[in-house]
Amino acid sequence: MFGRRAMPKKKSHSRPEREKNKRAIGQNFWQLLYICEVMMVPIAIIGTLDTKGEEVAYIKQLIQESGCSTIVVDVGVLHQPRTEADVSRDSVASAGGVALKELLDVGDRRLAIQTMTEGAKSIVRDLYNKGRLSGVISVGGGTGTHIGTGAMRGLPLGIPKLMVSTVASRDMSELIGTKDIVMMHSVIDILGLNAISRKILSHAAAAIVAMAGNGGRIEPVRPIIGLTSFGFITEGAMLVKSMLEAKGYDVAPFHANGTGGMSMEDLIDQGLISGVLDFALHEFSDQLYGGYCGAIGPDRLEAAGRKGIPQVVVPGGLDCIVLEFDSPETMPEAVKDRKVFWYDFRSGVRTVAQDMRQLAGTIAEKLNRATGPVTVMIPMKGWSEADAPGGPLYDPETNRIFVDELKSLLSPSIPVVEADLHINQSEFAELAVSELDRLMSRA
Numbered sequence: 001m002f003g004r005r006a007m008p009k010k011k012s013h014s015r016p017e018r019e020k021n022k023r024a025i026g027q028n029f030w031q032l033l034y035i036c037e038v039m040m041v042p043i044a045i046i047g048t049l050d051t052k053g054e055e056v057a058y059i060k061q062l063i064q065e066s067g068c069s070t071i072v073v074d075v076g077v078l079h080q081p082r083t084e085a086d087v088s089r090d091s092v093a094s095a096g097g098v099a100l101k102e103l104l105d106v107g108d109r110r111l112a113i114q115t116m117t118e119g120a121k122s123i124v125r126d127l128y129n130k131g132r133l134s135g136v137i138s139v140g141g142g143t144g145t146h147i148g149t150g151a152m153r154g155l156p157l158g159i160p161k162l163m164v165s166t167v168a169s170r171d172m173s174e175l176i177g178t179k180d181i182v183m184m185h186s187v188i189d190i191l192g193l194n195a196i197s198r199k200i201l202s203h204a205a206a207a208i209v210a211m212a213g214n215g216g217r218i219e220p221v222r223p224i225i226g227l228t229s230f231g232f233i234t235e236g237a238m239l240v241k242s243m244l245e246a247k248g249y250d251v252a253p254f255h256a257n258g259t260g261g262m263s264m265e266d267l268i269d270q271g272l273i274s275g276v277l278d279f280a281l282h283e284f285s286d287q288l289y290g291g292y293c294g295a296i297g298p299d300r301l302e303a304a305g306r307k308g309i310p311q312v313v314v315p316g317g318l319d320c321i322v323l324e325f326d327s328p329e330t331m332p333e334a335v336k337d338r339k340v341f342w343y344d345f346r347s348g349v350r351t352v353a354q355d356m357r358q359l360a361g362t363i364a365e366k367l368n369r370a371t372g373p374v375t376v377m378i379p380m381k382g383w384s385e386a387d388a389p390g391g392p393l394y395d396p397e398t399n400r401i402f403v404d405e406l407k408s409l410l411s412p413s414i415p416v417v418e419a420d421l422h423i424n425q426s427e428f429a430e431l432a433v434s435e436l437d438r439l440m441s442r443a
Helices: 015-040 053-065 087-094 100-106 109-129 142-152 197-212 231-246 261-271 280-288 305-306 353-368 396-409 426-442
Strands: 043-047 069-073 135-141 161-164 181-185 224-227 250-255 275-280 311-316 320-323 341-342 347-351 374-379 417-420
Touching: 015 341, 043 053, 043 109, 043 142, 043 197, 053 069, 053 100, 053 197, 069 087, 069 109, 087 100, 087 109, 087 181, 100 109, 100 231, 135 142, 135 197, 135 347, 142 161, 161 197, 181 197, 224 231, 224 261, 231 275, 250 261, 261 275, 261 305, 275 305, 275 417, 275 426, 280 320, 280 353, 311 353, 311 426, 347 426, 353 396, 417 426
Parallel strands: 043 069, 043 135, 135 161, 161 181, 224 250, 224 275, 275 311, 311 374, 374 417
Antiparallel strands: 320 347, 341 347
């Protein structure tokens, strides 16, 4: 009555299509194998199990339900844990250099936090070194955030790090430092499970599982060049970047805003960066007056020298100090009589002769300690868009003070190249790139 249903014809594939399908199946197999291997490498969960045990247990459950293994690290001190740990608080305290009993007997909260932070850092770093860590997640309030991020800062770039925190909406710059730590705001207090906290924590667990599947060491294919820049020299930095890439280098740009410069130093120490074009030394001028980009540590401009890798150094942005004011009325008293480059909510104030001498001394001292090749290149027509002929901060005489002082203090082995160009000109970018390429070829 209904007749025989026609059978679909078997689709034939051409040979190129069959080969393509085979390659796709092969790629999927290796991807699946990699994912399975990652799932066997644990994700560390750091928490104070006396106060956040319920939340840690929930995160552990979610991660394990996703197919990943876990290692729970207890950084609590005072009360009994509310869930089981894989690494006990006693072990964490011992790894931090103080026995747990001593911490309890002394009752020094600061010592306890410091000890548990160092202990957790030591433990996750040891797990990483042994190939037993695919990511780290932590959950906490103010103290827990301090301990969790402190442990994460001991790990290199590329290992997923996620902190679920009640204080994530505050200034986290000191706790994150130069690391790739992801902060997630818990929105509500972390004080037991409810409909809201379950949703936040489920997102966090899903995020760390996904990141762990794409984590691991960074394996450079080409030599990586660290390049510093900031807003007033963006045009020149972009030219430098494209020219370096044309020569076959991979370029890692760093915003010279304090954290950016220190991040570059950290990655140099990790061995990821093969050469440096320090195009923006602006952080040093801001440091003199507590400026917007001045939050640098004592190691700025030193890691490349310690490692002995080639570096070309340019005084980009030393013509100005960036401070947060936007009108004559709000201008700080200490710089009231100086030239100003009005920008946005920040303004650039001209550095003066005294600043230049101090900056030259600091920079010369650091470069003189370098164990590898260094060249200083100075664009004599200005060091930022504001320090150009006709610009509000243009002052070649003051810049000259820096140049002369620097040359008098630098080791004779460090050449200083003066170019009758502006920092944002393509000709200067070409000179700087050619010099770094020359140093790299001899390294």
